Amino acid sequence: MKRRDFLISTAAAGVAAATFSPAFAKGRGGDKLRVAMIGTGLRGQSQLGPILSRDDVELVAICDTQQVMLGHALANIDKAGRRKPKVYGGNGDANAWKALLAQKGIDAVFIVTPWEWHAPMAIAAMEAGVAVGCEVVAGITLQDHWDVLRAQQRTGTPYMLLENVCYRRDVMAVLQMVRAGLFGELVHMQAGYQHDLRGVKFNSGNPDEPYGSGVEFGAKGFSEAQWRTQHSIDRNGELYPSHGIGPCAMYANIHRGNRFTHINAFATKARGLHDYILKHPKGGPDHPNAKVQFKLGDVVTTTLRCENGETIILQHDTSLPRPYSLGFRVQGTDGLWMDVNKSIHIEGRSPPHKWEDAQAYYDQYDHPLWRKYADKAAGAGHGGMDWFVVHAFIEAVKASAPMPIDIYDAVAWSAITPLSEQSIAEDYRTLAFPDFTEGKWKSRRPIFALDDRY
Incomplete structure (x- = not known):
């Protein structure tokens, strides 16, 4: 589908994202896209590399509450030979980001902060006419998601969820396979966030030892242990759905x-985090945190039903010992792929009742984006995925084009969290899933990764 035709069809469907026209798109020629970053912690620093590698981008402002994180970010900026941006925060002021958004001349902002800040920061940025690239988790409550959606619709300011797994090389190759009809008609998918985060949720509080160095969290912890662990105490649900649901939603043409x-x-009992505290050399039964009651089930299983008849199972599994895996499975009438064993079976092509190694299929269906940009992405965070998601956001903003992962994707994928919490709290009740598009899903067309610019 040609880009012009796509823009016409989305406009007819009432999509506002393509109406945005940043300053550089108004005839400023070769001027750079001026971006800012709110949150320069470990995740923000991972995003800095792809940003600083681009000649078409100028980082004009950064913000964080912690001086040590700002210091690391500024060192990276200086090492890259880039001009020092204006700096906000560093003194613990949780509202310093507001001053950043009041700065004139910012085209786009990367929001890389604790989850509870994403919705208010994104809404304020959109109100200020600053395009938003938001790290995953669009909001906490279901109302947060409606508020973010309404702000985007009201302002027409672009919003993209920075879900990097959608750009994983094998995931994108499988997208090519799905669109080529290799699996036949899709029937079922599985995925999840299956990642031992015990050493992330607890540490010693030493900035030089952010992972696994102790059993402290909150005010005594550092980095994610300062804020993420509290969610495991207060909440029980699918707390991190987008890594799994993002690719599955693309395969199923959601929206x-x-x-x-x-x-x-459904959620299991909660045992893993408590057990970790008891067994850690710096923990034990007498440590104060051994008395903490964790609400988050060790394994949370969420099931979704789709309009076209597919089912999707997500599993959130972060509190028990296990190797990392997102557990993808894509299954249709002609075969299936699973990422855990990197295997595929296609009826009529694979040996009967036997798996094939998927690598030959990955090579055959390698996505044009990876073929074009693999060298540029080399060395970027998460195996190059961070480069691709930053690239996608920047290119879409520059072109005033629809976001490849847009506002409807963002709020629906992220709203799985409060909806799963509600289901568990209401005796595992099946809930109707809100239609955030309000019927537009019927006429909208696929865009993700169709244009080799992003």
């Missing part, structure tokens, strides 16, 4: 001829 219709969730 582009399909949508989620129902959701339910």
